[in-house]
Amino acid sequence: MLERPDAGELIEAARETVLNSLLAALPREKHYEARMVANALAIAGRSLNATVPAHDIARLANTLRHNEPVPGSAAYAETRAALEEIARARCAVSAPKAL
């Protein structure tokens, strides 16, 4: 068994330190970078619990390039649903505010 705090807990603690302690002590021109560090840690933390939908991304991309489904068809609705599932899972890690 690995020692706790685990990866997620350490990332969260590091992020809190950046935002709650370091940020105020930094000169103004370094605030942007400090916020980027906090953002990077948040993304890394969320990626630990991410679920990746089971879709063949390469095949899907290739179909859409060369043989796209017609709007209104069943294939169109199915593809749309799959893409939404993929985009939501990706967004949940990278930018949950956009959901």
Add this chain to the structure above:
Amino acid sequence: MDDATLSEAAGAPVRVLSRTLLSGGAIQQNWLLEVERDGTPEDWVLRTDNAATLAVSLTRPEEFALLRAAHAAGAPVPEPLFDGKHDGKPFFVMRRVRGIANPVALGKQVGPGGDATLVRECGRALRRIHAIQPPRPDLSFLGEPPADPALAFVAAMEKRLDEAGTPRPVLEWGLAAMRRHAPPPLPPVLLHRDFRNGNLMVEQSRLTGVLDWEFCSWGDRHEDLGWFCAPCWRFAHRHLEAGGLGPREAFLEGYGPGVDAARLPYWELAATIRWAVIAADQGARFLSGVERSLELALTGHIVPALEMDILRQVEGLDAGTT
């Protein structure tokens, strides 16, 4: 850069009193120079290449030629002064324009109510830029205008996705919709191709300077209008459809005749796709190890939010509404 180099390029004795590296510009370096030219104090901005140049962007002399054309057309741009070469690297000098360009600061300034006067000026500025039309021997480096700007756009994006090598089905979904809904070609105009909140210098409600001319090309005027209005460039004020700065109606009113509003959703989708392709490329530049920048790494993580926009925009186009 020494006084002698600047004096030779300016054709007058120049003494640099101070130089400051300005923020922004992943591709270029911008220096603020306080100088005396012929004994008269002036504030200049010197623009030269950064270490990481992008193959897709224009060169400094080309950008200088565009700035001159736009200035002559009456568009609000920093006055182009002279160009030259230093250590083999081309540079040019323009007069400094006052104001703020930072989209977060600008969003705060206009507030949630927006600034109709400002976006009207943005529309007027874009109209002046679009008054520059081929043929233009001074802009020959832009090449021939595309016969079909919409389909040329799709082909260019597909090429970049193929070069990057990462399959991106949501972007392909957007490009397929662009093929389906491609509008008939219009006479080509000069496109700025990065006319958005962030590249506009603003003082109060006045647009003092349109910046960053390195992505210009010939194309459909609605591409620029759509880029400005696209959701991804509205920052904090998503409901302010003209760049997060004001109402769309005021922006189009400032632009005046020649707009087919029905074309805008199409080119707003194009804007989201293009920004997603650029953002993905920036993330890839970090991954390749060429440039270890946290900002590049995080830019890659913008792509999924843009994919959510693309799904909504395609839905709007296919439904015939937005």
